[in-house]
Amino acid sequence: MKITIELWGQLKQVAGESCLSLELPEGATVQDAIRLLASQAVSLASSLVEEDGTCRPSNLVFVNDHQILLSDPLQDGNTITLMSPIAGG
Amino acid sequence: MLSKEQLNRYHRHLLLPEVGLDGQEKLLVARVLVVGLGGLGCPAALYLAAAGIGHLGLVDFDRVDESNLQRQVLYTDEDVGRIKVEAAAQRLVALNPDVQIEAFHERLTAENAERIFTHYDYVLDGTDTFASRYLVNDACVLFGKINVYGSLFRFEGQVSVFAHPAGPCYRCLFPVPPNPGEVPNCAEAGVLGVLPGQIGATQATEVLKLILGMGEPLVNRLLLFDSLAMEWRSMRVARNSACPVCGDLPTITGLVDYDEFCGNLMEPGGFVEMTAEEILQLMETRNDLLLLDVREEVETRAVPGLGKSTLIPLGQLPARLGELVAFRDKTIVAYCAAGIRSRKALEILDQNGFSKGINMTGGINRYHGNLQRERSRGK
Numbered sequence: 004m005k006i007t008i009e010l011w012g013q014l015k016q017v018a019g020e021s022c023l024s025l026e027l028p029e030g031a032t033v034q035d036a037i038r039l040l041a042s043q044a045v046s047l048a049s050s051l052v053e054e055d056g057t058c059r060p061s062n063l064v065f066v067n068d069h070q071i072l073l074s075d076p077l078q079d080g081n082t083i084t085l086m087s088p089i090a091g092g
Numbered sequence: 093m094l095s096k097e098q099l100n101r102y103h104r105h106l107l108l109p110e111v112g113l114d115g116q117e118k119l120l121v122a123r124v125l126v127v128g129l130g131g132l133g134c135p136a137a138l139y140l141a142a143a144g145i146g147h148l149g150l151v152d153f154d155r156v157d158e159s160n161l162q163r164q165v166l167y168t169d170e171d172v173g174r175i176k177v178e179a180a181a182q183r184l185v186a187l188n189p190d191v192q193i194e195a196f197h198e199r200l201t202a203e204n205a206e207r208i209f210t211h212y213d214y215v216l217d218g219t220d221t222f223a224s225r226y227l228v229n230d231a232c233v234l235f236g237k238i239n240v241y242g243s244l245f246r247f248e249g250q251v252s253v254f255a256h257p258a259g260p261c262y263r264c265l266f267p268v269p270p271n272p273g274e275v276p277n278c279a280e281a282g283v284l285g286v287l288p289g290q291i292g293a294t295q296a297t298e299v300l301k302l303i304l305g306m307g308e309p310l311v312n313r314l315l316l317f318d319s320l321a322m323e324w325r326s327m328r329v330a331r332n333s334a335c336p337v338c339g340d341l342p343t344i345t346g347l348v349d350y351d352e353f354c355g356n357l358m359e360p361g362g363f364v365e366m367t368a369e370e371i372l373q374l375m376e377t378r379n380d381l382l383l384l385d386v387r388e389e390v391e392t393r394a395v396p397g398l399g400k401s402t403l404i405p406l407g408q409l410p411a412r413l414g415e416l417v418a419f420r421d422k423t424i425v426a427y428c429a430a431g432i433r434s435r436k437a438l439e440i441l442d443q444n445g446f447s448k449g450i451n452m453t454g455g456i457n458r459y460h461g462n463l464q465r466e467r468s469r470g471k
Contacts, residue, residue, distance in 0.1 A: 011316065012245050013275050021321075050274075060268040063314075069328045070265075084327070086316075088270050089245035091278040092132045092220035092288070 004029060004079035006036055011086040014062070017046050027077065033066060034058055034073040036083055050087060062087055094120075098190065102144055110306045116144060120190060122303045125149035125212035125237075127200055127228055129176045131278065131288030132218030132242050132295065134166040139296040140216075141184040141191045145303075148184065148191050149212055152176040153199035153370060155462055157454065163285040173465035199370065200224060202347035205231040214299050217241045218292065220277055222269045223350035229254060229262035230347055233338045238302060242295040245275075247284050249291035249317040252310050252329070253298055255338065259311035264332035264339075272355040287319055363438045363449030368398055368459035371425055371452060375399070381450075382419045384426045386437040391429060395460060398427065398452075406433045409440050420446055427452035 008023040015021045025039055037058050041051040052058055058073055065071065065084040077083075094102070094116060105111040105119075124145050126133045129152040140148060156164070156171045156179055171179040177195035184193055196208055200219070205227060209215065215237045217228045225243070232239035232255035239254040241262060255261045294315070301307045316325040337344040351364060366374065375381055383401035385392065392403060404412050406428070416424070424446055426434035431454050438449040452459075 011248060011318075015248075016246065016281075021318075061266065061270040061274075063265060065327050068325065070330060087275060088222065088266055089243045089248065089250065089275065090220060090222045090225050091244035091281070091283055092128050092130050092218045092242070 004031070004077065006031075006077055006080075007082040008036070008040055009082060009084045011084065012089050013087040014047060014050055014085055017050060018044055019046075031077055032073065033064060033071055033075050033077060033083060036077060037064070037073070037085070040085075051085070098144075101188075101190075105143070111304060115304045115306075118303055119144045119300070120146040122214070123147040123149070123212045124214045124216060124299055124303075125151065125209065126216045126218060127151045128218035128220060128224070129164070129166065129180045130154075130160065130218060130220055131163045131244060131283065132292040133216070134164045134180070135289045135292035136216050136218060136242075136296040136299075137180060137184060138166060138187065139293055140299060141188045143296075143300055144188065144190050145299075146190065146192060147194070147211070149194045149196065149208070150177045150180055150184075151196040151198070151200050151208060152180075153197065154367060155369070157458070159279075163283065163288050165289070173462045200227060202227060202350065205347055206235060209235050209237055212237060214238050214240060214302060216295050216299060217243075218295070221354075222275075223354040225262060225266075226269065226353060227347065227350045230337050230344060233261050234345070234347065240295050240298045240302070242291045244278060244283050244287055244291060246281050247287065247319045249287055249294075249319075251291055251294045251298065251315040251317070252313065253302070256302075256309070256311045260329055260331040261335060261338040263337050264335045265314065265329055267332070267335070269354045284319055287317075290317060290319070363435075363442070363451055365431075365451050365453045366425075367453050368427070368456065369462070371398070371450065374450075378423070380422045382416075382422050382424050384416075384424050384434075384437065385456075386426055386428050386433050387456075395429070395456060397456060398459065401427075406437050409437055413441075413444055416441070416446065421448075423448040423450060425450045425452065428455050429457045430455040431458075 004027055006025045010018050010021050037051050041048040063086040066081050102116045105116050122145050126137045154176050156167045156174050158172050166180045166183050175197050177197050181193040181195045209231050215232050238256050241254050242251045298310055301309050314327045314329050333340045385397045385401040385403045386406040388405050426437045428434040434451050
């Protein structure tokens with residue numbers, strides 16, 4: 004299935020682009036998508052996953068503009084929005 | 093009862109049935125605290141004052157710097173060096189004499205938050221560090237205030253309403269802060285000057301809506317703004333019943349050490365930024381600080397340092413670390429002319445096991461510049 008990834012904040016700046024697409028097997032979860040993205044986009048890896056492979060808890064993750072659990076399954080055509088926290092004022 | 097002048101001043105509000113006389117009277121007795129008089133706080137405070145918010149509290153420890161003027165629209169060129177809350181209060185009262193201003197020239201801390209928050213119902217978060225974001229949030233939850241949140245990064249912004257009885261708090265969305273130094277602030281990453289205008293004005297809009305009980309406030313929604321795509325997005329968010337501060341079984345029942353929580357002063361590279369004035373204030377209560385001047389000796393002859401400092405020029409620091417071994421457990425306050433070399437010094441120190449550090453923002457030149465301006469104003 005095809006998943007669209009949107010990046011915000013520092014993640015977008017590091018990646019140099021705001022929109023990416025991923026091909027994932029049926030039944031893949033949000034966490035699977037983030038790990039695959041980390042393996043494909045090396046510049047983002049340390050911002051997305053910890054050394055032990057778990058997803059960084061400081062990032063906000065939405066699917067189709069709704070907050071989700073990392074273990075939630077994805078469906079073809081879903082859009083994942085990944086956002087690093089920001090604090091500027 | 094509105095005076096004749098007030099009927100005229102607020103005429104455009106009075107025309108709106110959603111505001112009207114009753115609404116304007118609500119605004120005139122409302123109590124709103126603006127924390128941080130920077131990019132967000134300036135436009136927000138301007139619109140809140142113009143709208144006739146009766147009691148406006150302003151919290152900021154800082155002074156106006158030239159680099160603020162690109163976006164902090166309360167200040168003029170002549171205000172450079174002035175205490176922000178004083179310059180802001182003067183401008184806001186000139187805009188609307190109906191507004192009573194309470195100025196807090198201090199850094200919001202776990203120790204003073206209750207005193208500062210106590211007389212206000214709404215808190216507009218215009219701060220600029222993760223530690224202060226968590227502090228504002230927790231104080232709002234614990235003291236029953238509504239947190240109208242906004243933040244910025246380069247060309248992007250976020251707005252939401254947190255700690256409202258019907259929605260999440262900041263910690264529900266961000267249970268864990270990023271690693272220290274991982275996310276650059278505006279001073280490091282830059283920010284489009286007009287962006288805080290859009291985000292700060294949106295925060296002010298939410299405050300007015302909440303006071304007037306009109307429309308749909310940004311409760312359970314996080315609004316995202318991308319100025320390059322010129323796109324607003326509304327994301328659905330929800331309260332986390334396991335949230336440590338607003339959840340069903342809270343574990344945080346009082347304010348904590350937010351620098352420690354965010355890893356500042358403790359983790360590698362996590363040194364904090366403070367102005368010379370704040371450092372002097374800190375030195376009154378802390379005896380574990382070491383002042384380290386990393387300028388060249390010739391510079392210290394032209395511009396004196398701060399108090400009793402140890403002088404080790406940056407270029408000599410790696411070879412002279414041995415002189416600092418006795419201070420490994422102390423907090424090292426590094427400074428130079430402008431605050432750039434001292435950051436490099438703190439990075440070198442951090443790599444060599446000196447993990448507690450404070451960088452003097454703007455350096456010693458800024459401090460002496462402020463002193464000079466105050467003297468020339470006859471203060």
